[in-house]
Amino acid sequence: MSYKSIRWSILLLPTIVIGLWEYIRHDFLLSHISMEMGNWLSPLIVLFVTLTVSRLLFARYEQLKKRLENELAEKAVLQERERIARELHDGIAQTLFLCSVQLDLLEKQQPNLEWSPIRNNLHQIHNYVRHSIATLKEGTQLIPMTWSQQIDELVSEFEKKMGIPVSVQLKIHEDSFTLKEQTELIAIIQEAFTNVYKHAGQATYVFLHIRPTTHGWRLEIEDDGQGYQTDPLEHADRFGCKMMRDRAEELGATFSITHEMGKTKVWVEKGVS
8 A cells, every 4th residue: 555545544444434334333233233332332343443454554654654764864865975976076086187187297397306105195095086986876876785785895895905804794684773874884894994904004804893782783893903003083184083983973873993912993882782
């Protein structure tokens, strides 16, 4: 049944039931049931129908309503991803291209200077922006990947790039997360992998663990690279870690990053373990 038909069924069902009961009562049961007994039976019949048929209709109505709300929320997220991807392409990507052209001109004017570090950094930023645009656009397809498939793709891409095995343990179903939580956690995982790539030299493994807690969930990402020597959240130029923290706080979750005994751990936790 459609959303509209269920709504009208809920509104009209008591009236239809009372009408049918009164018709049957007066035309066929009047000689068997007294007027007083019939008056008592009328509300009981309506109550019975409400507790059976109407209750099922209300349950179906709530399911359709929730599905509609989820579809609207998903559409809003996809539209926002498309907007961000377009702004990245039209803004940062174009600016990086112009910077590259200007760098070529400067190199021709000053060939004796060392331009390789700047060129390498510019190339790395350009690749990162292109990857971000591609990731955002993947989420705007008509048949997007499931949450677990997105995680598998991030892991596969990281393993190919770094040659480091990633141990994944997903002990919680993706339906346990809202659409916003799924989106933000994917972004946090991607940023954590990027940090391993950029800062965790000599790492031999990465561990990704997502599990339920008593009142929520916990995400843990661990590697055995050299990690940070000081708290990255205290550095003004460590935008990636701060973005992960901000994303976690938007979800009402706590965020922490530690480096102890040769292991770097990123924690995002919502609820009490």
